[in-house]
Amino acid sequence: MWGSHPDVEAPPARQHEARPEGGGTRPGEVADARLLVMGEPHSDLAGVKAMLAPLGQPVHETVDWNGELEALLDMELACILVDARQGWSVGVETALRLRDQERTRHIPLLLLATSACDRADLLRCCGLSTVDCLLEPIHPEFLRAKVGMFIELHRRERTLRAALDRAERAEAVARESERMLRTLLGNLPGMAYRCHDTPGYPFSYASPGALELTGYGPEDFTSHRVSREELIHPDDLRRVREGIQMALDARTPITLTYRIRTRTGKERWVWERGVAIHEEPQAELPILEGFITDITPLHRAEQEREELLIQARAEHGRMETIIQQLPCAVHIAEAPTGRTLAVNARAEQLLGHPMIEVRCLQDFARYRAIHADGSRYTAEEYPIARVLLTGKAQPEEEVLYDRPDGSVRVFLISAGPILDRQGQLQAVVASFIDITGLRRAERRQAFLASVSETLASSLDYEATLAHVVQRAVPVLGDCCTLDMLEPDGSIRRLAVAHVDPGRAELAWELARSYPIRLDSNGGSGAVIRTGKTQLTAEIPDHALARFARDARHLELLRGLRATSALVVPLHARGRTFGALSLGYGGPGHRYGPEEQLLAEELARRAALAVDNARLYREAQLAVQLRDEFLSVASHELKTPLTPLHLKLSALSRELPRCCVGDTRSQGLQRHVDVARRQVHKMSTLINSLLDVSRLSQGKLKLEPEDTDLGEVLAEVAAWFVPEAARVGSELRVEGETRVPGCWDRLRLEQVVTNLISNAIRYGAGRPIIARLEVETDLARLVVRDQGIGIAPEAQERIFGKFERAVSDRHSGGLGLGLYITRSIVEAMGGSIRVESRLGEGSTFTVELPRCQEGR
Numbered sequence: 016m017w018g019s020h021p022d023v024e025a026p027p028a029r030q031h032e033a034r035p036e037g038g039g040t041r042p043g044e045v046a047d048a049r050l051l052v053m054g055e056p057h058s059d060l061a062g063v064k065a066m067l068a069p070l071g072q073p074v075h076e077t078v079d080w081n082g083e084l085e086a087l088l089d090m091e092l093a094c095i096l097v098d099a100r101q102g103w104s105v106g107v108e109t110a111l112r113l114r115d116q117e118r119t120r121h122i123p124l125l126l127l128a129t130s131a132c133d134r135a136d137l138l139r140c141c142g143l144s145t146v147d148c149l150l151e152p153i154h155p156e157f158l159r160a161k162v163g164m165f166i167e168l169h170r171r172e173r174t175l176r177a178a179l180d181r182a183e184r185a186e187a188v189a190r191e192s193e194r195m196l197r198t199l200l201g202n203l204p205g206m207a208y209r210c211h212d213t214p215g216y217p218f219s220y221a222s223p224g225a226l227e228l229t230g231y232g233p234e235d236f237t238s239h240r241v242s243r244e245e246l247i248h249p250d251d252l253r254r255v256r257e258g259i260q261m262a263l264d265a266r267t268p269i270t271l272t273y274r275i276r277t278r279t280g281k282e283r284w285v286w287e288r289g290v291a292i293h294e295e296p297q298a299e300l301p302i303l304e305g306f307i308t309d310i311t312p313l314h315r316a317e318q319e320r321e322e323l324l325i326q327a328r329a330e331h332g333r334m335e336t337i338i339q340q341l342p343c344a345v346h347i348a349e350a351p352t353g354r355t356l357a358v359n360a361r362a363e364q365l366l367g368h369p370m371i372e373v374r375c376l377q378d379f380a381r382y383r384a385i386h387a388d389g390s391r392y393t394a395e396e397y398p399i400a401r402v403l404l405t406g407k408a409q410p411e412e413e414v415l416y417d418r419p420d421g422s423v424r425v426f427l428i429s430a431g432p433i434l435d436r437q438g439q440l441q442a443v444v445a446s447f448i449d450i451t452g453l454r455r456a457e458r459r460q461a462f463l464a465s466v467s468e469t470l471a472s473s474l475d476y477e478a479t480l481a482h483v484v485q486r487a488v489p490v491l492g493d494c495c496t497l498d499m500l501e502p503d504g505s506i507r508r509l510a511v512a513h514v515d516p517g518r519a520e521l522a523w524e525l526a527r528s529y530p531i532r533l534d535s536n537g538g539s540g541a542v543i544r545t546g547k548t549q550l551t552a553e554i555p556d557h558a559l560a561r562f563a564r565d566a567r568h569l570e571l572l573r574g575l576r577a578t579s580a581l582v583v584p585l586h587a588r589g590r591t592f593g594a595l596s597l598g599y600g601g602p603g604h605r606y607g608p609e610e611q612l613l614a615e616e617l618a619r620r621a622a623l624a625v626d627n628a629r630l631y632r633e634a635q636l637a638v639q640l641r642d643e644f645l646s647v648a649s650h651e652l653k654t655p656l657t658p659l660h661l662k663l664s665a666l667s668r669e670l671p672r673c674c675v676g677d678t679r680s681q682g683l684q685r686h687v688d689v690a691r692r693q694v695h696k697m698s699t700l701i702n703s704l705l706d707v708s709r710l711s712q713g714k715l716k717l718e719p720e721d722t723d724l725g726e727v728l729a730e731v732a733a734w735f736v737p738e739a740a741r742v743g744s745e746l747r748v749e750g751e752t753r754v755p756g757c758w759d760r761l762r763l764e765q766v767v768t769n770l771i772s773n774a775i776r777y778g779a780g781r782p783i784i785a786r787l788e789v790e791t792d793l794a795r796l797v798v799r800d801q802g803i804g805i806a807p808e809a810q811e812r813i814f815g816k817f818e819r820a821v822s823d824r825h826s827g828g829l830g831l832g833l834y835i836t837r838s839i840v841e842a843m844g845g846s847i848r849v850e851s852r853l854g855e856g857s858t859f860t861v862e863l864p865r866c867q868e869g870r
């Protein structure tokens with residue numbers, strides 16, 4: 016019975032063709048309906064399988080209720096065929112058992128039985144759920160049709176199950192989305208809405224956030240108790256309407272910022288974002304959905320930020336104006352990058368180029384500061400960079416700057432930190448000024464001062480001028496020459512200096528071979544002639560050729576290689592007597608007004624020194640001539656005075672005897688006495704002149720001997736008493752009376768005479784005291800009067816030759832007495848001084864060693 020069936024051998028093509036009836040697997044399709052054939056060991060399970068083969072589904076078989084069957088039952092089966100043809104009762108039992116089990120209860124069963132099977136069992140089995148029965152003879156196609164139906168049912172069930180699964184999942188997702196949406200809308204900072212694009216934009220939905228935002232609950236809006244437009248601030252309403260309309264027209268999202276008024280009347284700034292939902296593409300009135308959120312704090316912050324920005328901009332503008340007005344250059348750099356934050360025009364002006372774009376500290380190296388040896392600053396060496404690195408202020412320092420125009424300037428730079436409230440470095444401010452001119456002026460002043468010192472050091476002006484010429488190089492040029500006008504009108508080269516000593520010889524050679532002429536149209540000759548400075552900033556070669564007298568002259572001039580020249584005159588008291596010529600031999604140097612001023616000042620000082628030296632020489636000559644004249648004159652004057660004095664003495668003696676009884680004799684005697692006094696006075700004056708000429712020639716000779724100063728003073732005072740009395744003064748001698756020493760008596764008398772006669776002359780008729788003191792080896796003579804006194808500024812001067820402290824009206828002296836007195840006192844190894852106050856009198860003190868050295 017279980018034997019093979021002709022259909023089992025059906026070709027695969029037919030198997031496929033059978034699919035429409037049996038629902039077999041399409042090529043490439045994975046079998047989805049498994050079949051299980053069960054029976055007992057004698058059952059023709061292979062035959063059953065063969066009949067089912069055309070269905071194209073996997074068919075499993077089992078004869079036993081064992082572990083294998085358990086595994087098979089775990090699979091998804093479209094149908095179980097129980098072959099009970101060989102053992103009816105076993106088959107029925109199997110069917111019942113399969114219906115009993117949960118996992119197999121729903122799998123359709125097909126019971127294959129013989130027609131002789133027990134009808135009661137058969138009915139019982141068919142009464143079970145999804146059990147069908149097929150009695151013999153079993154036609155293969157019939158069997159396949161039945162099984163195919165089960166397969167189809169299985170498939171449909173599966174599809175249905177899958178659809179149900181999907182639907183369940185979709186529902187779960189939808190539920191989750193809804194929950195999430197509720198959560199989001201409930202927690203949204205603001206309100207979500209849905210409204211219609213009709214006047215007033217009535218809300219059909221408002222999220223719970225509406226209450227917090229507006230003070231109205233969602234239902235206030237959805238029930239239309241409050242319209243959306245009532246919320247909007249009247250001043251913003253028009254703008255909001257226009258904004259919505261524009262977005263709708265352009266079909267773009269609505270984005271608006273406006274004010275609302277809450278239920279309690281508070282004003283709030285809100286931000287709205289919404290879109291128009293066109294449910295039907297043609298619908299004219301779309302639905303608007305979106306949300307509105309409170310941005311009041313943000314708006315306030317924004318406003319504050321705006322205000323701060325305006326304030327900051329104003330402050331920045333003020334700072335900018337201030338730094339632009341500053342006379343110094345200012346550069347403010349951000350910390351820590353060094354990026355330029357602010358700079359004034361003066362900075363770029365001083366640097367000579369635009370500010371460098373600094374992104375990091377290393378970029379500072381692109382500025383052009385240099386060391387004294389010409390090497391560039393590293394980035395870290397710049398004062399501003401040092402503040403950025405250390406945060407510490409950098410005091411003023413001098414920095415050399417190599418400007419792109421080739422000039423090197425000296426800047427005085429200082430830099431300091433700008434800190435924030437926390438003390439953190441925020442920026443660095445550097446300021447600098449150009450002190451090139453100042454330094455140059457200082458150098459020049461120092462140069463002029465030292466030159467003046469040199470000029471004042473000696474009256475040998477030729478030597479000092481030669482020294483000055485040497486000093487002018489290289490301060491004022493590479494080459495310097497000095498030419499002087501001689502009394503005969505020729506010009507003599509006095510000095511030459513050159514940075515290259517070899518070329519100095521060329522300058523000498525030039526003056527020797529081509530003497531400078533006053534009528535020359537250039538150079539020192541022309542300057543001496545005109546007295547005017549000649550500045551030639553640049554000397555082109557053709558100018559040299561024009562100036563040269565011949566080829567050799569040109570060769571010598573070219574050899575000096577002067578490319579810029581400056582010739583300044585030496586003049587004093589309206590007379591030009593020399594010229595100082597300066598020359599640069601390098602392309603980088605050319606003379607300008609500054610150099611001209613300096614050179615002229617130098618020449619002025621030199622000329623003054625020359626003039627002074629000349630005047631001094633002339634004065635010395637004049638003094639010498641005067642002294643010679645005085646010497647001759649005083650000798651000549653003294654010669655007739657001695658016999659005149661003798662004749663008057665004789666006349667004075669003879670007169671009483673010759674004119675006895677003559678009443679006119681007394682008058683004649685007075686005339687003779689006056690004549691004798693005048694002769695004495697004249698002889699004193701002439702003696703003074705003689706002394707002066709002796710002193711000038713160093714011919715004052717002392718003849719020391721044992722002398723008593725007390726005795727000398729007493730004698731001289733006795734001689735002057737009548738004269739003192741004549742002017743109303745009392746002359747008193749005080750102190751020591753005996754002061755022996757070793758002095759030239761006559762000269763000592765001269766000293767005492769001079770002091771007492773001055774005291775009488777300037778004593779204003781008041782008492783005069785002459786006092787002698789002794790101090791071991793020292794004799795001191797003090798002559799004090801209470802007369803007119805001597806002004807402080809004249810107290811030293813009166814000891815000079817021909818010096819007087821009063822006008823001629825007060826005295827008939829020559830201003831020589833004190834000069835001779837001091838010369839004598841000092842020759843004796845002593846000293847003389849005066850203490851005096853105007854109107855209160857004078858005190859002259861002479862101190863003399865009692866024994867001169869060598870005695």
Ligand code: ADP
Pocket residue numbers: 769773774777778800802803804805813818819820821826827828829830831832833834856857
């Ligand atoms: P002279 O012949 O003019 O007096 P001196 O050399 O003796 O020359 O004095 C110089 C000047 O010093 C005087 O002209 C006078 O002005 C001042 N002098 C000298 N002695 C006195 C004095 N005792 N009191 C005031 N002035 C005096």
